[in-house]
Amino acid sequence: MSPAAASDELHIAMFPWFAFGHISPFVQLSNKLALHGVRISFLTAPGNIPRIKSSLLLTPKTQIISLPIPPVEGLPPGLDSTSEMTPAMAEALKKALDLMQPQVKTLLSQLKPHLVVFDFAQYWVPKIASELGVKSLQFSVYSAVSGGYLIVPVRTSGNKNPTVEDLMKPPEGFPSTSIVSVERFQAENFLYVYKSFDGSPSVYSRSLEIIRDCDAIIIKTCNELEGPYVDHMRTQYQKQILLSGPLVPEPPSGQLEERWAKWLDQFPSKSVVYCSFGSETFLSDDQIRELSLGLELTGLPFFLVLNFPPDFNNKDAKLAGVLPQGFQERVKDRGIVHTGWVQQQLILAHDSVGCYFCHSGFSSVIEAFINDCQLVLLPLKGDQFLNSKLIAGDMKAGVEVNRRGEDGYFGREDVSDAVKTLMVDIDKDPCMSLRANHRKWGEFLQNGEIQAKFIANLVEELKAL
Numbered sequence: 001m002s003p004a005a006a007s008d009e010l011h012i013a014m015f016p017w018f019a020f021g022h023i024s025p026f027v028q029l030s031n032k033l034a035l036h037g038v039r040i041s042f043l044t045a046p047g048n049i050p051r052i053k054s055s056l057l058l059t060p061k062t063q064i065i066s067l068p069i070p071p072v073e074g075l076p077p078g079l080d081s082t083s084e085m086t087p088a089m090a091e092a093l094k095k096a097l098d099l100m101q102p103q104v105k106t107l108l109s110q111l112k113p114h115l116v117v118f119d120f121a122q123y124w125v126p127k128i129a130s131e132l133g134v135k136s137l138q139f140s141v142y143s144a145v146s147g148g149y150l151i152v153p154v155r156t157s158g159n160k161n162p163t164v165e166d167l168m169k170p171p172e173g174f175p176s177t178s179i180v181s182v183e184r185f186q187a188e189n190f191l192y193v194y195k196s197f198d199g200s201p202s203v204y205s206r207s208l209e210i211i212r213d214c215d216a217i218i219i220k221t222c223n224e225l226e227g228p229y230v231d232h233m234r235t236q237y238q239k240q241i242l243l244s245g246p247l248v249p250e251p252p253s254g255q256l257e258e259r260w261a262k263w264l265d266q267f268p269s270k271s272v273v274y275c276s277f278g279s280e281t282f283l284s285d286d287q288i289r290e291l292s293l294g295l296e297l298t299g300l301p302f303f304l305v306l307n308f309p310p311d312f313n314n315k316d317a318k319l320a321g322v323l324p325q326g327f328q329e330r331v332k333d334r335g336i337v338h339t340g341w342v343q344q345q346l347i348l349a350h351d352s353v354g355c356y357f358c359h360s361g362f363s364s365v366i367e368a369f370i371n372d373c374q375l376v377l378l379p380l381k382g383d384q385f386l387n388s389k390l391i392a393g394d395m396k397a398g399v400e401v402n403r404r405g406e407d408g409y410f411g412r413e414d415v416s417d418a419v420k421t422l423m424v425d426i427d428k429d430p431c432m433s434l435r436a437n438h439r440k441w442g443e444f445l446q447n448g449e450i451q452a453k454f455i456a457n458l459v460e461e462l463k464a465l
């Protein structure tokens with residue numbers, strides 16, 4: 001009998017990549033497990049602790065453990081999450097993380113958890129954990145469709161990295177769904193997954209080592225959403241794959257900032273387009289111009305959030321400089337443009353907001369479904385392209401902005417057409433059927449009994465490991 005099965009109380013060490021797009025789903029998973037009496041030790045760099053404290057369910061059985069990042073070249077001290085880092089610094093962070101093996105081993109030997117649940121970057125965790133008799137599980141915060149498209153051993157058969165042409169097509173064995181190919185600009189973006197930086201292993205190499213060495217993989221999805229893709233991963237990985245379900249967030253606590261609540265209150269129910277691109281996705285100046293002019297063309301009220309990579313010091317000045325001339329004056333009665341963090345879940349839950357124009361981040365799209373906000377998708381990198389195909393293609397529950405295949409260019413009309421399909425032409429198809437499908441998925445995700453069952457099953461499976 002494994003130690004976990006021997007005692008009723010499961011103890012899990014959670015160890016996400018130091019990025020909030022990863023930390024948040026780890027927090028959500030921890031919270032749902034904690035409600036089943038699971039003891040949680042949450043490992044992170046010190047600077048992330050205050051924000052984690054605001055969302056992690058703090059019970060007597062939950063603790064947050066500080067893991068200082070060792071100094072490495074290219075990563076200024078004091079930066080603890082990728083939201084503060086340039087892409088080059090985030091690569092240096094992977095190197096720093098790799099240097100943390102002794103520290104993590106000592107910590108695990110003191111904590112003595114039954115399981116350690118870790119992220120894509122820490123490929124060395126399974127080895128350390130098995131030396132200590134601790135089971136290790138990767139938690140993938142990405143969809144199964146993206147994992148199965150990009151991270152399967154056949155992508156490098158013959159030991160060669162895939163080319164753009166290879167990546168335009170699904171890998172061998174990929175299920176027959178609406179995804180038969182991707183555009184060239186998307187495949188070019190996928191090359192990142194296979195690229196090693198300055199001797200540091202690529203995301204793909206790290207992932208393959210994890211698939212080989214860990215005890216099981218948990219994916220943040222369910223069969224209802226991604227059944228064929230989950231089956232495909234099981235066949236390709238030859239590893240136990242557990243599903244956490246989509247981890248639908250609890251209704252957010254707190255109140256929407258008064259200035260935003262007041263502004264939104266003046267518009268009719270479900271009329272406002274909320275447009276934002278998550279925590280680490282940025283648009284180029286040209287894309288911002290076409291997006292903003294496209295929103296203007298729709299004639300609808302909108303709340304646009306635009307962020308910039310961390311190396312921009314004065315973000316408000318950058319924003320003012322990048323918006324088209326006269327734009328803010330022209331739209332002042334019906335448009336807000338903001339840079340910085342917003343209370344996304346509270347905005348989506350506001351009665352006036354009827355549409356979420358977004359990057360297809362896997363948590364963001366779930367938040368749109370449960371808040372009855374129509375989805376207009378402008379995926380900009382990696383898994384987002386595949387999430388968007390899942391929603392707009394397989395599920396037919398949203399619309400993707402039309403783009404030029406070669407370079408991904410989109411114009412203002414493409415933006416406006418996509419929004420109007422869902423927000424203006426509502427008595428015609430395809431809008432009627434898209435909205436019906438969206439509603440169906442929203443109901444599924446809001447069904448508390450179904451969602452609770454995902455976690456109850458997971459807890460049983462974890463105890464049985």
Ligand SMILES: O=c1ccn([C@@H]2O[C@H](COP(=O)(O)OP(=O)(O)O[C@H]3O[C@H](CO)[C@@H](O)[C@H](O)[C@H]3O)[C@@H](O)[C@H]2O)c(=O)[nH]1
Nearest residue numbers: 021141277278279280341342343344345361362363364384
């Ligand atoms: O101003 C903001 C921005 C984001 N959020 C929240 O942050 C989360 C963002 O989630 P998601 O869109 O899934 O993640 P990102 O961090 O934007 O995206 C990264 O992580 C995702 C996996 O979770 C991937 O799908 C994306 O490609 C990757 O860029 C959501 O809960 C949002 O509500 C806010 O509350 N306020």
